[in-house]
Amino acid sequence: MAEATHRESGEVLIVTGMSGAGRSTAANALEDLGWYVVDNLPPQMLRPLLDLTELAAGVLPRVAVVVDVRGRDLFSDLPEAMRALRERRQIRLLFLDASDDVLVRRFEAVRRPHPLQGDGTIIDGIRLERDRLAAMRESADVILDTSSYNIHQLATQVSDLFTAVDAARHSLTVLSFGFKYGLPPDADMVADMRFLPNPFWNEELRALTGEDADVRDFVFAQEGAKEFIDAYSTALRPVLEGYQRENKRHSVVAVGCTGGKHRSVVMARELAERLSTVSGVAVRVKHRDLGRE
Template identity: 75%
Template sequence: MADEQPAGEVLIVTGMSGAGRTTAANALEDLGWYVVDNLPPQMLKPLLEVTGFAADALPKIAAVVDVRGRGLLGELPEVTRALRDGRPVRVMFLDASDDVLVRRFESVRRPHPLQGDDTIVDGIRRERAQLASIRESADIIVDTSHNNVHQLATRVVDLFREDGEARHTVTVMSFGFKYGLPPDVDLVADMRFLPNPFWEPELKAHTGEDEEVRDYVLRQTGATEFIDAYATALRPVLEGYQRENKRHSVVAIGCTGGKHRSVVTAIELAERLRSVPGVAVRVKHRDLGRE
């Protein structure tokens, strides 16, 4: 039929206030999901009908539904069953123990949304009663009692990233110190301990992307040893970034003008880092082509 829309994956994120819905939603957004926050359950079907027209651009949709919808939340199980007739739908319920939730609300000095004139504990109990049937029918239950925001984000990434999808992207960037440090750099290495090909007449006009310059740089004392050692040192760093759910980093490799030594080193280092599991590697030459 002409009006039939392609079916994409749908995830409903719900659960206890203070259990980490915002953190989970941010992690899903980083994975490429289209996230809608504070959506009344009755709006799920119209949302999916509208986004169906952009199915290729929005193949994965996550909707955060919670008690901010007031009395509407009780209709979520019925709405979910209706949606499942046409699309793959899962419900993820985030939970935590009462004492942990109390501490979290107290730490941010905000009232529970169902607290009213009573205590935080009263609000939590009311919310648990409202969400009991939703929790019981959820496809995924995540207890965040012992997770900080970084650990929870990592759990969400583990649950929803596709097989083979990188958990961290590192950009290995060559640059010239004479043009200043890159502003967004995480780690910097200085290749000015190697002889500069710029002073070799036959190499001056070439760059580190050319075989002649590459061979010259790599045969210098300490060049290959440094690259191998730096790649080895970066491996636990990149693995740690994944555990802490740091999605991107920049490793900057500098030389005087960013044309020869840093370019060769960036290319060689990137090649070695591609063996680190869960890491996607990009190479960027910031100052290549400058006079």
């Protein structure tokens, strides 16, 4: 009954995060998906807006609210407002982040000051904002690090995350990657496939990828490969079920090998296939480094 009430009341997504991390791009992407987007709303107005969504669920089935430090002193009320509202409704929180050096470059590129820097520097404003946002980042349902994204890639990522997916209560991304290009910053869990022999050193397989049957056969012929995927997929099932009970709507399982081309691709695909049978979970596969040289 409670779940039906949430659907009738419409979905509510709070979008916040670091200035310069792409809130405007995310808001535009959500609007393109059919969400009703409210920008720069003071936290004190969240409850009246929530009342409105319940009165007009048929007209406003999906509402996204951008709340950020442009609200100045009003923003300090956001954590308390979120706690109160979550006791009443299921509300998701998207937190957009990026590394300090990337944020500095973005502010310098547009020649605008950070909203909190005052008489200090851009980095002073960034550090102050991180302090103010720490509690919100901790309570976020989805943390999206945009450091390596351009605006088109960010819009695609937001679209992937928040396009309606049937009745799924949890969206799982299984992401293959190469350790030599760095860990995915938004990974909730990381699995290391470098315990398996690398197909790269096999001349017949080097030019192929983990999407080719010959590479898949090679990987699963190795000692420990099948045992690992059996155990890991079994171990993740109760995790995904627990995420649903705790209303965590999205997670990323990253599967890595050296270059992100062979072993991690094979294992990510196999893991996604096995976890797609978990009730209430929508699974997708992404290969971060497959096209790199």
